[in-house]
Amino acid sequence: MAFNPNVPKKSDRLSVSQGDFLENFRSIDAFLGENHDTFGNPDEGKHKFVQMTNIPLIANFPDDGENTSVFFSNQKSNQINVLFKNTDKTWLNRIVSGFANRLSLDDGYAFVGNSLFKWGVSTNAPTGGGTKTVDFPIINGIPWPVFATNPLVFIFSTPAADGDMQNNYCKWTGTSSPTGFDIFKNNSARGFRIPFLAIGTFSDTV
Amino acid sequence: MAYNNNIPQATDEIKVSSGQIRENFSQIGTVFSINHEDFNTDNAGKHKFLQMPAQVAAPVTSADEGALFTKTGDYSHTTELMFRRENNGPVVQITQGLANLTTTTSGFAYIGNSLIKWGPSEEDTLPAAGPYILHFKIDAGNIPAFSTPPFVLISDVNATSTTNVFKWTGISTNTTFNIIKAATIGNQRVPFIAIGT
Numbered sequence: 001m002a003f004n005p006n007v008p009k010k011s012d013r014l015s016v017s018q019g020d021f022l023e024n025f026r027s028i029d030a031f032l033g034e035n036h037d038t039f040g041n042p043d044e045g046k047h048k049f050v051q052m053t054n055i056p057l058i059a060n061f062p063d064d065g066e067n068t069s070v071f072f073s074n075q076k077s078n079q080i081n082v083l084f085k086n087t088d089k090t091w092l093n094r095i096v097s098g099f100a101n102r103l104s105l106d107d108g109y110a111f112v113g114n115s116l117f118k119w120g121v122s123t124n125a126p127t128g129g130g131t132k133t134v135d136f137p138i139i140n141g142i143p144w145p146v147f148a149t150n151p152l153v154f155i156f157s158t159p160a161a162d163g164d165m166q167n168n169y170c171k172w173t174g175t176s177s178p179t180g181f182d183i184f185k186n187n188s189a190r191g192f193r194i195p196f197l198a199i200g201t202f203s204d205t206v
Numbered sequence: 207m208a209y210n211n212n213i214p215q216a217t218d219e220i221k222v223s224s225g226q227i228r229e230n231f232s233q234i235g236t237v238f239s240i241n242h243e244d245f246n247t248d249n250a251g252k253h254k255f256l257q258m259p260a261q262v263a264a265p266v267t268s269a270d271e272g273a274l275f276t277k278t279g280d281y282s283h284t285t286e287l288m289f290r291r292e293n294n295g296p297v298v299q300i301t302q303g304l305a306n307l308t309t310t311t312s313g314f315a316y317i318g319n320s321l322i323k324w325g326p327s328e329e330d331t332l333p334a335a336g337p338y339i340l341h342f343k344i345d346a347g348n349i350p351a352f353s354t355p356p357f358v359l360i361s362d363v364n365a366t367s368t369t370n371v372f373k374w375t376g377i378s379t380n381t382t383f384n385i386i387k388a389a390t391i392g393n394q395r396v397p398f399i400a401i402g403t
Contacts, residue, residue: 003245005231034251069285072255093301113302113315173365
């Protein structure tokens with residue numbers, strides 16, 4: 001049996017259509033009971049929680065007006081995101097995002113507001129003094145969002161193994177790209193990976 | 207036709223009310239299928255997604271009840287996702303669009319109940335060593351102001367030297383932060399992250 005909106009027939013007697021009625025009322029009760037407080041409950045009609053099946057593409061959304069935004073989940077490349085699209089579809093906020101399988105505790109990212117925060121240590125460990133270009137980490141096999149624009153970068157010097165902090169001091173030069181940033185480093189033979197926090201924008205491809 | 211919650215009447219014969227009842231079932235099927243997995247599917251009743259028309263005001267919440275809703279943001283001027291705490295409590299803005307920001311290098315967001323702002327300082331000329339009072343990005347109407355002096359993290363950026371050190375002095379106001387600069391070279395804006403309320 002299933003919900004059937006095409007009952008009763010005009011010629012039906014109640015003895016014939018009663019079963020159809022019962023099935024439709026049962027289906028309605030069961031439908032409303034998913035995710036909602038159902039009939040007869042003091043909070044009937046309100047949501048207990050929201051389970052959302054996967055939406056693969058934004059293009060699949062019905063667009064029924066400028067005053068309605070969309071809250072949805074999307075599974076992509078081994079991760080599940082919860083996202084919010086505003087009414088005029090000009091931007092996207094990621095409420096929940098992240099790694100399903102992190103390989104490194106040093107590196108991470110999060111979507112904050114409409115921006116992308118990334119942190120970690122640079123892939124390369126430049127030696128010697130002067131201007132050096134280093135790369136944001138790339139983790140094979142893990143979705144790792146790329147900045148759409150040149151990000152703002154904060155870097156932190158790490159103490160040298162021999163305790164010589166001055167010789168291992170470095171600064172961000174003010175230059176960055178979607179894949180890395182430049183530093184000015186004191187003359188030092190010791191190379192070390194550069195801890196960073198970078199804030200930029202993200203070009204959505206969902 | 208439309209949903210009619212006043213049928214059937216006690217005196218109706220089924221040949222009269224059957225069409226009305228079918229219409230009601232049809233309306234229920236149509237309305238429930240909006241945003242939800244449809245009747246007669248494995249996930250019937252669960253959500254595909256939530257479309258939420260923007261509300262003019264935050265919904266009423268009882269004790270032990272929270273409300274997720276959308277409303278136009280004060281600074282993005284477009285729809286934002288918001289959460290109201292129990293018992294008509296405070297509203298926490300969850301999303302933040304930057305539709306009207308005038309630069310992509312400055313930004314802000316709400317994290318929990320706090321406001322985080324970032325970007326380069328408004329001032330770009332720091333000609334000498336010494337103390338400076340620098341301003342957070344000023345974009346009235348598009349970037350909110352702090353209501354209390356924030357915590358500040360700065361980056362002592364420099365392209366050619368590691369001796370041109372900037373430090374936050376520990377002093378901030380709702381619109382400014384104080385720094386000490388150690389050398390006379392390297393005019394530039396000072397990158398900051400500020401966290402406050």
